[in-house]
Amino acid sequence: MRAFMWTFDANRGHQAPLMASSVEPKNYKLHLSLSEPNCIRRSRLLTSNFLLLTSFFCLLTSALCLRAAAWRYQVVEVKPHVFVWAPEDIRDQEADPEYDRAGSAGFVITDAGVVVINTTNSPFHAREILYEIRARTEQPVKYVINTDGAPDHFLGNEVFADLKATLFSTAEAQSQMRAYQQQLVRRLDGDDELSAAMRSFHPTPATETSTDDWTLHLGGRDLKLISVPAGPSPGTAVVYLPDAKVLFLGALYENGMIPRLDSADLKGWIEFLHKVATWDVDVYIPGHGPAGGKRELAEFQRFLEFLASRPGPTPAEPAPHPKWR
Ligand SMILES: [Zn+2]
Numbered sequence: 001m002r003a004f005m006w007t008f009d010a011n012r013g014h015q016a017p018l019m020a021s022s023v024e025p026k027n028y029k030l031h032l033s034l035s036e037p038n039c040i041r042r043s044r045l046l047t048s049n050f051l052l053l054t055s056f057f058c059l060l061t062s063a064l065c066l067r068a069a070a071w072r073y074q075v076v077e078v079k080p081h082v083f084v085w086a087p088e089d090i091r092d093q094e095a096d097p098e099y100d101r102a103g104s105a106g107f108v109i110t111d112a113g114v115v116v117i118n119t120t121n122s123p124f125h126a127r128e129i130l131y132e133i134r135a136r137t138e139q140p141v142k143y144v145i146n147t148d149g150a151p152d153h154f155l156g157n158e159v160f161a162d163l164k165a166t167l168f169s170t171a172e173a174q175s176q177m178r179a180y181q182q183q184l185v186r187r188l189d190g191d192d193e194l195s196a197a198m199r200s201f202h203p204t205p206a207t208e209t210s211t212d213d214w215t216l217h218l219g220g221r222d223l224k225l226i227s228v229p230a231g232p233s234p235g236t237a238v239v240y241l242p243d244a245k246v247l248f249l250g251a252l253y254e255n256g257m258i259p260r261l262d263s264a265d266l267k268g269w270i271e272f273l274h275k276v277a278t279w280d281v282d283v284y285i286p287g288h289g290p291a292g293g294k295r296e297l298a299e300f301q302r303f304l305e306f307l308a309s310r311p312g313p314t315p316a317e318p319a320p321h322p323k324w325r
Pocket of ligand 1: 103150152153251260287288
């Protein structure tokens with residue numbers, strides 16, 4: 001008699017039988033029937049089957065979790081101790097449907113603490129980021145910097161506020177976050193579907209602001225918050241790490257997606273991108289998508305120029321770029 005156990009083949013993506021050919025001694029049945037009453041034997045068989053079934057579900061769940069972790073998001077160390085968290089471009093079911101595509105985020109690990117730049121569109125994704133930080137360091141998360149007030153970039157703030165991190169943004173971005181917080185209360189009123197999707201959300205605006213450019217010195221690193229007069233929303237800023245030559249552009253750059261334009265000053269936005277292309281930077285972190293270099297930034301800039309040259313409605317939501325997908 002052979003015993004079969006089902007397992008999940010994460011590479012092939014389906015269940016495949018794993019055969020265990022030598023798990024049973026030849027005289028197993030005989031031994032049972034001679035030494036134990038039938039009821040005990042049945043009980044042992046039931047227990048054995050139950051354990052086998054439990055093992056199967058544990059294996060299946062583990063395999064599915066591993067598979068999910070492998071493609072739901074990626075974390076890349078773009079420069080020493082500078083990480084980018086980029087989610088797969090899918091629509092989140094448990095999110096504000098107007099902002100259901102999670103934004104990219106980053107974290108910088110220093111000897112004096114961790115700085116998180118943007119927190120995506122939900123506390124669920126923010127916990128994924130926190131998990132990745134905890135896998136790399138025991139340093140506390142001291143600061144969160146939001147590059148703008150867009151909900152898909154700040155709705156994970158609450159996770160880091162719980163850890164007593166200081167939440168920083170421009171004053172205008174903070175106003176945007178507060179406005180969203182108030183609008184959401186009105187939108188949730190009487191909307192059961194939205195209330196269910198956002199039952200675990202506690203929108204948490206930035207707690208500290210500045211109207212001027214500002215530099216955070218932490219653990220021997222400088223993170224410069226630089227306000228940008230143009231952009232898809234008021235109060236947009238970028239975060240520059242001069243020593244690493246990394247620039248977090250937030251909503252000003254989408255790598256492989258159509259940007260949210262809203263009431264943007266497109267001309268000023270394009271001019272700003274021309275400007276940062278000449279900065280001493282070799283890694284540009286977008287609001288959505290993976291990190292890019294100067295070539296990818298130039299492609300986005302040309303795409304924005306193409307959009308600016310065509311009158312008519314522009315998409316309200318970031319969507320896959322038809323050319324790049
Ligand atoms: Zn966004």
